[in-house]
Amino acid sequence: MTPFDLSGKTAIVTGSSKGIGRSIAEHLARAGAQVVISSRKEGPCQQVVASIRQEGGQAAAIPCNVGRKDEVENLVSETRRLLGPIDILVANAAVNPYYGPLVEISDAAFHKTMDTNILSTIWLAGLVKPDMVARGGGSIILISSVGGLRASPNLGAYAISKAADFQLTRTLAAEMGADKIRVNCIAPGLVKTDFAKVLWDNPVARKMAENSLPLGRLGESDDIGPAALYFASDASQWVTGQTLVIDGGSTIVAPSTTE
Numbered sequence: 001m002t003p004f005d006l007s008g009k010t011a012i013v014t015g016s017s018k019g020i021g022r023s024i025a026e027h028l029a030r031a032g033a034q035v036v037i038s039s040r041k042e043g044p045c046q047q048v049v050a051s052i053r054q055e056g057g058q059a060a061a062i063p064c065n066v067g068r069k070d071e072v073e074n075l076v077s078e079t080r081r082l083l084g085p086i087d088i089l090v091a092n093a094a095v096n097p098y099y100g101p102l103v104e105i106s107d108a109a110f111h112k113t114m115d116t117n118i119l120s121t122i123w124l125a126g127l128v129k130p131d132m133v134a135r136g137g138g139s140i141i142l143i144s145s146v147g148g149l150r151a152s153p154n155l156g157a158y159a160i161s162k163a164a165d166f167q168l169t170r171t172l173a174a175e176m177g178a179d180k181i182r183v184n185c186i187a188p189g190l191v192k193t194d195f196a197k198v199l200w201d202n203p204v205a206r207k208m209a210e211n212s213l214p215l216g217r218l219g220e221s222d223d224i225g226p227a228a229l230y231f232a233s234d235a236s237q238w239v240t241g242q243t244l245v246i247d248g249g250s251t252i253v254a255p256s257t258t259e
Ligand SMILES: NC(=O)c1ccc[n+]([C@@H]2O[C@H](COP(=O)([O-])OP(=O)(O)OC[C@H]3O[C@@H](n4cnc5c(N)ncnc54)[C@H](OP(=O)(O)O)[C@@H]3O)[C@@H](O)[C@H]2O)c1
Pocket: 014, 015, 016, 017, 018, 019, 020, 021, 038, 039, 040, 041, 044, 064, 065, 066, 067, 092, 093, 094, 095, 116, 143, 144, 145, 146, 147, 187, 188, 189, 190, 191, 192, 193, 194, 195, 196
């Protein structure tokens, strides 16, 4: 049997109606997991569920805004009711409600960023932990960003939340290791999704970004999905608390060549 096999496992992937989350959900489903597709809007989630079922996979849609605690609690309890105990959590959904100097951000926008991007992951980890303990282990995966590795002018609060993911990963991994719950993180570079459209959807910006990358192209969502499968499965059974950067090499070149 391949160490990537997820037969009999149940996974929640937040923000999985499109983009990186969708690719992650599809890769987990193809490896045999039952997958909960979740985002704020139910319609797009149902479309992903239909497409996974068409491929022979198992999936269910449960809408949830991860910034709302009652909806996060419902996501976990509905997953248990529909599919059973949770083995894998992918905390992928994130928001960036503000663009501009950090000192000018409103308190509301700052709190929304931290609640949705960080506090929600703490809620989710606490809610799925009892299932994982009862099952003898589990895997939690955080989706961060290379934006958390360097100063990101005008994206300050978002980047702070993404830097916090690295430490949150280490903290949860240390606290949950004795229960055989592994916690790891993926930090993507620029991936061609709606979320990052402003950074790649015009020929000049795109060419500049491509030229700055050792691998010469921007990321696709399917560049990230397989890495989540690695962390979700026994293939990574002795790996915890780690962050994997997947960025076409953007962070290995000197800043002067990436401007
Ligand atoms: N694209 C990049 O270049 C890039 C780079 C580094 C890191 N990332 C990270 O990758 C993750 C996914 O981003 P993406 O690029 O794949 O974005 P995307 O294509 O825009 O997809 C975002 C997904 O999250 C859902 N979502 C948004 N706000 C939500 C909320 N409050 N609660 C629950 N679901 C929510 C969206 O659906 P609804 O609108 O229906 O809620 C959608 O399913 C994020 O954590 C982002 O920070 C992206």
